[in-house]
Amino acid sequence: MSRGPDERADAVVVGAGLTGLVAAVRLASTAGPGRRVVLLESGSEAGGRARTTEHDGYRLGLGPRALYRSTRKQLEALGVRVPGSAPDLAGALALRDGELHPGYAAAGPLMRTGLLSVRERVAVARLLALSGARSGRAGTDAARWLADRLPTERARQAAFAVLRISSYVGRPDMIGADALAAHFAEARRRVRYVDGGWRTVAEALLERAAALGVRLRTGVRAESVEGGATAYVTTAGGPGIRARAVVVAGLSPGAAGRLLERPGLADTAGRPLHTACLDVALSRLPDPARSLVFGVDEPLYLSVFSGTARLAPAGGAVLHLARYDDGTEPGAREVRARLYALLDSCQPGWREVLVHERFLPRITTMTALPEARLGGLAGRPGPAVPGRPGVFLAGDWVGPRGLLADAGVLSGVRAAQEAAARL
Ligand SMILES: Cc1cc2nc3c(=O)[nH]c(=O)nc-3n(C[C@H](O)[C@H](O)[C@H](O)COP(=O)(O)OP(=O)(O)OC[C@H]3O[C@@H](n4cnc5c(N)ncnc54)[C@H](O)[C@@H]3O)c2cc1C
Incomplete structure (x- = not known):
């Protein structure tokens, strides 16, 4: 298949999850008007793991989500407001020996x-x-x-x-x-459950990106990225793109390593962290007093997110349950049964008022853990890739600060600044 002539851009961002969206907005606003910033996304829409789905007016994130202060501050600096509220932990119940305790x-x-x-x-x-x-x-x-x-x-x-x-x-x-x-x-510095789910944030970033002239291409997979005075991105079936700078944003160490022909990136990263999630929409909440539960001797969690953020029509409820990754991998069927049992004990009769449920047995919550044996936070790589001039990394495993989305957003901003300095 003909790939057509190469395209030219000032900068390319690969990956339009939260990290890539932040990087593209930061790059476009730092570089100034007239610069051509292209954002490539292999999926059919932007948002990545920050996507939120809608079911009869109920907004369900891919698992439970709390936005931390660092992310909020970075988003505000980019002109993106984060509507929502902080959950009240004082009423949380502790699950130990199969019983709920204050x-x-x-x-x-x-x-x-x-x-x-x-x-x-x-x-x-x-x-x-x-x-x-x-x-x-x-x-x-x-x-x-x-x-x-x-x-x-x-x-x-x-x-x-x-x-x-x-x-x-x-x-x-x-x-x-x-x-x-x-x-x-x-x-501890007040997390925020976001009104409308994290999609609210992704949509606001997309709007900012569009206003700044960022060109989003969905359904386009980057296949390789070469560094140099002019960097070069090849795409699956499409034309290559020449640019002064490329930010590889939100890809796992393994995926980024393959793109850059740097298998060492995966070898020096920590193990990934997965979570099993049960996302549930109910037309009525059977027991509002059991809205937040954390496991003590089992890595379980339940939270009625709609009690804090706007996620459900009047009277309805959105709940997120999770089993955290403790390395034991009991299997999807067993985990699902355990999450149902928790829901049964906290919200009896929930099946009669069920609007929608989604079970995600193994979603990637962190692509690489900052393990002690690798030096913890200080052991993570920075945005610049040695031997690949003009290519920068960002994601939840990059940079010396933050976990989860915080790490992605902080490294996305830094990578964008370093990329913009080359334009
Ligand atoms: C269950 C769960 C709960 C979480 N809870 C929290 C929380 O409470 N607080 C918090 O801060 N964080 C939380 N997180 C983490 C947070 O969701 C992620 O850190 C963040 O959304 C990751 O964004 P990203 O852009 O780095 O990666 P992604 O969202 O994975 O985005 C990467 C994007 O790149 C695209 N892509 C991949 N390869 C290519 C390619 N070759 N070419 C083009 N595009 C490509 C993908 O399609 C994807 O859209 C949670 C995650 C999960 C799964």
């Missing part, structure tokens, strides 16, 4: 919880306040950090149950202590 995700309830002794409560409260030296955690995994700071296994389990909610990490030895502590510090 929770302890907020400071007040923690000091009253019957699940821990007074000594344990104080130690957990100190740890979650992140008091004490912050340095020296880079090569330490979170299990070691908890073991050093907490007196009993029960206290360690209880503390990690709270840390897990915002990090999605199912077992403490999977992640560097620096990354977990820094992320928890961020999550």
